Each structure stands twice: as structure tokens, then as C-alpha cells.
Amino acid sequence: MANKPAKTRMCVSCRKAHGQDEMVRLVRTPEGIVRLDAGGRENGRGAYICKNRACIEKAKLERRVERALSCPVPAEIYTELGEQYA
Ligand SMILES: [Zn+2]
Structure with a gap:
């Protein structure tokens, strides 16, 4: 198989596009719950943030994910993001 062009996604904070491996995906599940989607494959509307x-921090302070997903984001999500990627 030839190399596929890497897909890019836009960060909700800096609005720049990066490869998916440089981003973390948050997903709003069909049940209306926002959670981290480490594998990037869960069903639902997704929002991406640079790692x-x-x-x-900007996503947290400016509620970028809430706006992108039209859904409240639990504080634990940001704690987890900070611990894993910041
Ligand atoms: Zn970014």
C-alpha cells in the first residue's frame, strides 16, 4: 500500500490544522456526553486540540470545546488532558 496523505484536523484553540497524531480528539457521544477519544474512532461529533x-489551557479558559460540540465538558476532561498531554 502506498502512503496515504495524512489527514489533518483543525485545533479548536489555535485554529491551525495538524496531523491527527498531533491532536487529541474529544467526542460527544450520541448520549450527549463529552469524553476523551484516545483512539480517535468513536462515533459522534468530534473536536480536536493540539497536544x-x-x-x-486556551480551550479550557475560553470554553472552545463546549462551543465546538454544543455540550458541557466536565472539568475532569481538562484535568485528564493536562495530565496526559500538557
Ligand atoms: Zn492548537
């Missing part, structure tokens, strides 16, 4: 402290 760096600046973008995670």
Missing part, C-alpha cells in the same frame, strides 16, 4: 499546554 500542548497552550492549546489545552
Whole structure:
């Protein structure tokens, strides 16, 4: 198989497009719950954030994910993001 072009996704914080492996995906499940989607394959509407402290902090402070997904994001999500990626 030839190399496929890497898919890019736009960060909700810096609005720049990056490869999916540089981003973390948050998903709003059909049940209306927002959670981390480490594998990037869960069904539902997704929002992406760069795996760096600046973008995670900005998303938290400015409620970027809430707006992108039209759904409240539990504080634990940001704690988890900070612990894993910041
Ligand atoms: Zn970013």
C-alpha cells in the first residue's frame, strides 16, 4: 500500500490544522456526553486540540470545546488532558 496523505484536523484553540497524531480528539457521544477519544474512532461529533499546554489551557479558559460540540465538558476532561498531554 502506498502512503496515504495524512489527514489533518483543525485545533479548536489555535485554529491551525495538524496531523491527527498531533491532536487529541474529544467526542460527544450520541448520549450527549463529552469524553476523551484516545483512539480517535468513536462515533459522534468530534473536536480536536493540539497536544500542548497552550492549546489545552486556551480551550479550557475560553470554553472552545463546549462551543465546538454544543455540550458541557466536565472539568475532569481538562484535568485528564493536562495530565496526559500538557
Ligand atoms: Zn492548537
